[in-house]
Amino acid sequence: MSNQQTEKVIEQKVEKSPSGLSIFWKEILRDKLALVSLLFLVLTTIAVFGVSILLDKDEIVRVDPFAIYEPPSELFLLGTDQGGRDIFGQLIIGTRNSLSVGILVTIMSGFIGIVFGVVSGYFGGHVDNVMMRIVDFFMVLPNIMIIIVFVTIVPKYSVMTFSLVMTAFLWMGIARLIRSRALQEKELDYVQASRTLGSSHMKIIFTQVLPNIMSLIVVTMTLNLAANIGIESGLSFLGFGFPQDTPSLGTLLSYATNPTTLEQRWWIWVPAAILILVLMLAVRNVGEALKRAADARQRRAS
Amino acid sequence: MWKFIVRRLIITLPQLLLLSLLVFFMASLMPGDAFTSQIDPSLSQDAIEEQRERLGLNDPWYQQYGRWVSGVAEGDFGTSTAHYRPVTDLIWERMINTIWLSLLSVIFIYAIGIPLGIISGRWNDRLVDQIITGYTYLGFATPIFIFALVVLFFFGFTLGWFPTGGSVASGLEPGSFEYIVSKLHHLLLPALSIALIGVVGTVQYLRSEIIDTKQKDFIITARAKGAPESRVYNRHIFRNSVLPIAAFFGYEITMLITGSVFVEQIFSYPGMGNLFIESILIRDFPVVTAVVLLFGLAAILGALLSDIILSIVDPRIRIK
Numbered sequence: 260m261s262n263q264q265t266e267k268v269i270e271q272k273v274e275k276s277p278s279g280l281s282i283f284w285k286e287i288l289r290d291k292l293a294l295v296s297l298l299f300l301v302l303t304t305i306a307v308f309g310v311s312i313l314l315d316k317d318e319i320v321r322v323d324p325f326a327i328y329e330p331p332s333e334l335f336l337l338g339t340d341q342g343g344r345d346i347f348g349q350l351i352i353g354t355r356n357s358l359s360v361g362i363l364v365t366i367m368s369g370f371i372g373i374v375f376g377v378v379s380g381y382f383g384g385h386v387d388n389v390m391m392r393i394v395d396f397f398m399v400l401p402n403i404m405i406i407i408v409f410v411t412i413v414p415k416y417s418v419m420t421f422s423l424v425m426t427a428f429l430w431m432g433i434a435r436l437i438r439s440r441a442l443q444e445k446e447l448d449y450v451q452a453s454r455t456l457g458s459s460h461m462k463i464i465f466t467q468v469l470p471n472i473m474s475l476i477v478v479t480m481t482l483n484l485a486a487n488i489g490i491e492s493g494l495s496f497l498g499f500g501f502p503q504d505t506p507s508l509g510t511l512l513s514y515a516t517n518p519t520t521l522e523q524r525w526w527i528w529v530p531a532a533i534l535i536l537v538l539m540l541a542v543r544n545v546g547e548a549l550k551r552a553a554d555a556r557q558r559r560a561s
Numbered sequence: 562m563w564k565f566i567v568r569r570l571i572i573t574l575p576q577l578l579l580l581s582l583l584v585f586f587m588a589s590l591m592p593g594d595a596f597t598s599q600i601d602p603s604l605s606q607d608a609i610e611e612q613r614e615r616l617g618l619n620d621p622w623y624q625q626y627g628r629w630v631s632g633v634a635e636g637d638f639g640t641s642t643a644h645y646r647p648v649t650d651l652i653w654e655r656m657i658n659t660i661w662l663s664l665l666s667v668i669f670i671y672a673i674g675i676p677l678g679i680i681s682g683r684w685n686d687r688l689v690d691q692i693i694t695g696y697t698y699l700g701f702a703t704p705i706f707i708f709a710l711v712v713l714f715f716f717g718f719t720l721g722w723f724p725t726g727g728s729v730a731s732g733l734e735p736g737s738f739e740y741i742v743s744k745l746h747h748l749l750l751p752a753l754s755i756a757l758i759g760v761v762g763t764v765q766y767l768r769s770e771i772i773d774t775k776q777k778d779f780i781i782t783a784r785a786k787g788a789p790e791s792r793v794y795n796r797h798i799f800r801n802s803v804l805p806i807a808a809f810f811g812y813e814i815t816m817l818i819t820g821s822v823f824v825e826q827i828f829s830y831p832g833m834g835n836l837f838i839e840s841i842l843i844r845d846f847p848v849v850t851a852v853v854l855l856f857g858l859a860a861i862l863g864a865l866l867s868d869i870i871l872s873i874v875d876p877r878i879r880i881k
Binding site for chain 1: 572575576579580583587590591592698699701702703704705706707710711713714718719725815818819822823826827837838841842844849852853856857860861863864
């Protein structure tokens with residue numbers, strides 16, 4: 260349903276807006292919440308990637324039978340889990356893994372969605388009709404379940420195959436958005452003019468239409484990143500995300516399916532839960548600010 | 562209208578075909594034999610080959626597909642490899658539980674979403690709207706499994722108001738008053754978890770729809786004629802913006818399915834989503850195949866139903 264709304268918002272936006280990095284930047288500077296979110300994201304990313312280089316991954320996932328379920332202390336900043344593994348270290352590595360897969364899936368699904376959407380919208384007519392029925396079909400499927408099945412049956416399971424499986428069932432939303440925008444775009448004079456001058460369809464689509472809808476692409480991909488982080492941690496929570504030896508934020512949360520852990524050992528799951536929430540909200544705040552910047556009518560007067 | 566409905570029905574057929582092909586393709590990738598599950602993996606290679614020939618697993622795929630589809634059409638999903646029971650029996654028990662859960666969630670979604678959406682749209686940009694918008698903003702970014710965990714933690718464990726697992730207390734006579742009360746008691750937390758997150762879309766839709774509608778000419782006319790504000794909202798805007806919501810439950814099915822997979826797992830509620838995770842963990846692929854197919858079917862038919870209802874309540878849809 261939210262897609263329909265976003266579509267609606269975009270359909271209303273007929274007049275072209277002057278795009279460019281500076282407008283995005285201005286909007287973010289003006290929106291304090293987005294600015295804080297962006298700073299938080301940048302710092303977290305740097306910290307998480309930086310610290311995880313220093314941390315010894317094998318040391319963190321090593322089982323220590325003498326330190327099971329230690330509450331937070333000076334030795335273990337956030338205590339330990341059922342294998343005596345340090346939660347803080349897992350949190351750092353987990354955040355890094357969740358972020359990386361989130362970004363990877365967003366880029367890959369974005370690529371498929373953009374190409375699919377822009378081709379469908381540009382050509383319109385029967386091509387569009389058939390392509391959109393395919394999108395409709397995939398949209399309505401219970402995709403999380405299908406991803407889980409493929410995750411289980413894929414041979415040689417790794418982080419890459421996991422990302423590919425996610426991508427295969429998460430490209431439809433962006434395809435729909437881009438398509439509705441491309442439909443309007445192709446009616447504009449510059450497309451007609453370029454066509455008259457003899458440019459090929461491929462050239463018009465990829466060197467002229469695509470740059471013009473770049474702002475929509477950036478906004479959608481940012482919002483998708485938030486969603487994908489959530490989906491990844493959800494899958495890892497159920498046990499169908501990252502391979503066994505690779506912690507993710509969802510893996511930490513999955514320990515909370517043990518009632519005693521949920522009830523008494525807050526240090527295992529609460530930090531991960533908060534981190535997922537804050538990450539998703541921060542990405543979304545930035546995305547919303549970008550969305551306002553991309554829409555001349557929502558942009559605040561300067 | 563009939564033209565729209567017929568066209569919509571025609572689109573559904575290839576969707577069903579695609580779904581069955583996708584599930585069939587998935588099942589054929591699964592290790593072992595997900596369709597009949599009659600091969601004992603401990604047999605020797607020759608014996609397995611012989612079995613495969615006998616069961617028709619060496620036939621071309623379209624013949625196997627045809628056999629599988631006609632079996633499914635008759636309600637034959639094969640036998641569970643873990644429970645040695647027909648998959649249909651296994652699913653049937655769980656399906657009823659999931660239907661109750663989904664039904665209650667949908668009731669909550671409407672009961673919470675419609676008032677919130679109307680309030681938020683009617684008094685937009687006032688304090689009450691800002692609170693509701695803040696809630697939808699947070700709700701949109703909260704993954705359902707985190708929310709359900711927190712709900713279970715507070716209301717199930719810390720406060721102890723609700724049971725933390727199962728679908729009914731043991732030792733109660735099915736059909737008795739206590740039995741029904743216990744069932745509801747077990748359902749309440751999972752259903753609320755799904756509803757409080759799932760309601761976000763409905764509230765956002767209603768809000769923007771009402772803000773849109775209240776500037777339209779026919780509303781201004783109604784006001785100019787002297788209709789009191791309550792009548793403007795309860796009659797004119799309600800019919801225009803709220804009735805279409807009635808058709809949305811079909812679109813919500815995909816959301817409900819995803820929600821039930823997580824929520825049933827967290828509350829150990831014995832429904833289809835729980836069965837799905839259980840079966841996939843023990844590699845009981847005939848059950849997995851059947852659950853995915855049924856959920857996919859429910860989602861496709863739900864969208865179909867919603868489109869048809871919507872075309873009846875909201876004539877604007879038909880023109881598109």
